[in-house]
Amino acid sequence: MxxxxxxxxxxxxxxxxxxxxxxxxxxxxxxxxxxxxxxxxxVLEFPKNDIRSVREEVIACSDADMDKVLKDMASIAMDRKNAVVSFRITQAPQGLPFNKTFEIHYNNGVTAYNETATY
Amino acid sequence: MEGDYSIVKNECGVSEAIGFLLIFSLVVVGIGLVSLYGYPVLMQQQASADQRIMEKNMIVLQNDIKSLSYKNVPYKETSLKVEGGPLTVYNTMMTPTPSFRITDSSGIDITFHPGQIQYESAASQQVITIENGAVMSRRNLETGSFMLAEPRWFIDTDPVYGKITAVIYLIGMNSTELLSRRGVGTVKMQMAETNFTEISFDNNQVIVQYIPDPNNNFSVAWRNYFVNTLKWTETAPGSYQLPTTDKLVIKRYDIMVKSL
The missing domain is CATH 1.20.5 (Single alpha-helices involved in coiled-coils or other helix-helix interfaces)
Structure with missing residues (x-):
């Protein structure tokens, strides 16, 4: 078989x-x-460039009339980028190792960014 | 020869025909059981898969709307497969249509009709809607509803000056005619109009009111969003009061759906 x-x-x-x-x-x-x-x-939405350009502009304009710059920047940021932007530059008191203090605030509803820098 | 007829090698009764019949009947019984009990389960699975795919699709459409409104993209198109029910655009002119009304004591009174992109599942009785930038879902003929993806309203607290800004986005879905689609199609959307209002005030109480379409009521979803996510207070059913803010920004967008 x-x-x-x-x-x-x-x-x-x-x-x-x-x-x-x-x-x-x-x-x-x-x-x-x-x-x-x-x-x-x-991850894609993180507004890296927006934050960078706000920072750059604030530092570049630090000697201009800051109230007007702030108003313009705040309304342009809201109109174009939907972000609330504000900043303040203060002269540091004498005797400190830096001249000015920057405070920057950025918030677009998803990402909020706050910075205090001195130079 | 004697060994061939011993008990060990006895092959009497082994029939290929009976074996075939046994296996064949098992297969038939199996097919019968699957079509009796398995088929309804499979259909149910299909309906819920369609619905889940549509939930994803609606979030893809919401992302397109986000790109159009928040990122200054002029035009977007997405190909979708709509199964199990129609996808429809109800434009802002439809009646009855839900609306948002923003009022404050200084005389601001804005009424806004957002329009809708809506999917109605025939099998699972589920409705998924994009309304004013939010993706929401509810079951037919039931009062409950929930938000799948939230719109981007926010209240900003600026630590530099201590100012509080409330930002409200009103996103309207518009079309030149009533559009509806089943099967594979391309959703083409275009930015039509933007409008930007900034209101500064001192201690004015801003009230946002949601007036639903009674046949398509998403007031529970909006209530949860306003009260639980944004922490606004409900003053009357459907009326929500913003916390005290220094500035209110209302951005209004009009998106035109060219085709589905």
Whole structure:
């Protein structure tokens, strides 16, 4: 009697393993929620350039008429970038190792940034 | 020859036909059970998957709206697949339409109709809406509702001068006609108009009122947002009072949906 050749049983087993792993993979993919997207958006939304340009302008204008500059900057920031911006430059008292103190505030509803710098 | 008929090697009764029948009937019973009990579960799964996909899609659309309004992008388009129900734009002219009313004691009285982009799931009776920059959801014929993604209203406390600024965004969805879509489509949105109002005041009490569409009521979602997230006080049902601020900024955007 011819013996049944069962050397290829592993093909069936492999089929089982592959299909079960696909099944679990599908469950994992199905679990992916909105979290990934909003988190990624949060990282992209960080207003690095806005904060940098506010800083740069404040330091560059530090000798101008600050009240007018503040008003202009606050309304431009709100109009163009939807951010509340304010700053103050104060002369440091005599005897300190720096001349001026900058206080900068920036808030666009998602990111708030406060800085106090001296030079 | 005698060994072939011993008990060990007796193969009497082993029939390929019966084996085939047994396995075949098991397969048939399996298919029967799946179609009897599995199919309804699968359909339910499909409906909830459609709904979850639409929740994601609505947040993608909200991101587009954010880009249009907060980042000065003039035009955005997104391809979507809408399954299980229609996606509709109800423009600001529709009646009845929900509205926001902002009033204060100095005579400011702004009424704003935000319009809506709305998905209504036929299978799961779920409604997902973008209204005034927020993504909200509710079940049909029930009073509850909740916010999936919040709008970006905020109150800023400036530590430099100690001033408090409240920023309110009013984002209207507009279209030239009633648009609706099922299946694959491209949502094209364009920035139509912006308007920027800045109001400075001393101790004026600003009241924001949400007047819902009675058939599509999201007042619970807005109440939770105003009272729990923004910490405003509810003076009357649907009326919310801002904390004392030095300045109120109202930014108003009008977004035109060109096609769905």
């Amino acid at each position: 011819a013996r049944l050749n069962d050397d290829a049983q592993w093909i069936v087993l492999m089929g089982f393993i592959v299909s079960f792993s696909l099944f679990f993979l599908a469950i994992v993919v199905n679990q992916s929620t909105v979290v990934g997207q909003t988190t990624a958006e949060g």
